[in-house]
Amino acid sequence: MFDTYIYSAIVISALATYLPRFLGVFSSEFVNEEGKIFKFVSCISYGILAALIARIFIHPVGALEETSTLVRLLVAAITILVLFASKKNVLFSSLFGVILFGILNLYFN
Amino acid sequence: MIKTFDNNFKRGCLAGFGIPGISLAASFFALGALFKNTGLNVTQSFLSTLIGFALPGQVVMAETLIVNGTLLNILIAVFLTNARLYPMTVNLVPVIRQKNRPRWHYYFLAHFIAVTSWVYMLSNYNRITKENRFNFFLGLGSTLWILSTISTVIGFFSAEIISKEIFVAVIFLNPIYFMCMIVSVLNKPHIVLTVFLSAILAPILFLLTPDWSVLFAGIIGGSISYWFFIR
Numbered sequence: 001m002f003d004t005y006i007y008s009a010i011v012i013s014a015l016a017t018y019l020p021r022f023l024g025v026f027s028s029e030f031v032n033e034e035g036k037i038f039k040f041v042s043c044i045s046y047g048i049l050a051a052l053i054a055r056i057f058i059h060p061v062g063a064l065e066e067t068s069t070l071v072r073l074l075v076a077a078i079t080i081l082v083l084f085a086s087k088k089n090v091l092f093s094s095l096f097g098v099i100l101f102g103i104l105n106l107y108f109n
Numbered sequence: 110m111i112k113t114f115d116n117n118f119k120r121g122c123l124a125g126f127g128i129p130g131i132s133l134a135a136s137f138f139a140l141g142a143l144f145k146n147t148g149l150n151v152t153q154s155f156l157s158t159l160i161g162f163a164l165p166g167q168v169v170m171a172e173t174l175i176v177n178g179t180l181l182n183i184l185i186a187v188f189l190t191n192a193r194l195y196p197m198t199v200n201l202v203p204v205i206r207q208k209n210r211p212r213w214h215y216y217f218l219a220h221f222i223a224v225t226s227w228v229y230m231l232s233n234y235n236r237i238t239k240e241n242r243f244n245f246f247l248g249l250g251s252t253l254w255i256l257s258t259i260s261t262v263i264g265f266f267s268a269e270i271i272s273k274e275i276f277v278a279v280i281f282l283n284p285i286y287f288m289c290m291i292v293s294v295l296n297k298p299h300i301v302l303t304v305f306l307s308a309i310l311a312p313i314l315f316l317l318t319p320d321w322s323v324l325f326a327g328i329i330g331g332s333i334s335y336w337f338f339i340r
Binding site for chain 1: 184
């Protein structure tokens with residue numbers, strides 16, 4: 001691949017990434033924290049994040065694609081239980097989940 | 110005169126060095142390795158995170174480069190992948206808005222809005238007074254950005270050293286962290302229903318339209334929940 005092509009791709013990607021952020025700041029001028037539009041956008045944002053997480057767990061791309069779906073879902077379920085058992089300690093639960101995934105992945109792959 | 114680099118900025122930086130920074134650094138570490146395998150050099154990998162800083166879009170760029178896609182292909186693919194940043198930005202800016210702060214500050218800050226910083230801020234903003242949130246978020250976002258850029262470079266050089274098993278576990282940290290964060294903030298009925306519906310819809314819609322499944326699932330789940338609880 002030519003260097004110029006790669007550098008152009010990087011700059012174009014950066015512009016394509018900044019555009020939704022730019023438009024978001026612009027649109028936010030018409031939104032206040034207590035309004036209904038804010039709540040609507042909040043619902044959509046949480047929805048997109050939940051959808052993204054679900055997709056990564058069930059239909060991942062890249063290196064995670066080669067791991068077992070059952071292991072990923074099992075780890076997710078156990079991690080949620082640990083999260084509640086640890087009074088919503090995100091740090092502890094996340095590290096627990098990764099270690100559990102690492103161990104199970106050794107045996108099921 | 111508005112002061113920006115105060116104690117709240119430092120608090121934001123410290124928050125960035127915690128679990129948000131660790132999980133994001135792990136993902137960008139993996140991205141650095143992916144860039145090396147794609148054929149990018151270290152300067153290009155560094156530059157991509159420095160000026161791009163949105164992991165899914167960077168992955169799409171690398172995948173499009175592998176198949177020799179045109180620059181227009183890359184522009185459209187990356188824009189569609191990162192379109193989720195639009196509602197997140199619209200959602201975040203009113204939360205951190207500060208009286209008398211120049212508008213361009215927000216356009217500058219927008220570069221640091223990504224899923225990790227958004228989730229952390231939306232989960233914790235009630236603990237920060239309104240006039241201090243901008244500085245806090247600037248500290249948090251800029252720290253995550255710097256950590257990510259450094260991690261991309263480290264990942265690039267570690268691509269052939271780290272074993273595959275450890276590499277996969279490292280990648281898994283970010284989705285696990287996102288999951289824990291979102292589950293930990295499920296305290297309002299409309300958020301619970303949104304998360305539940307979107308999480309169910311996304312894998313189903315993936316079978317119909319893989320590229321749009323996340324966006325569509327989020328919009329449908331969020332709209333139903335809004336209509337049901339708020340409208």
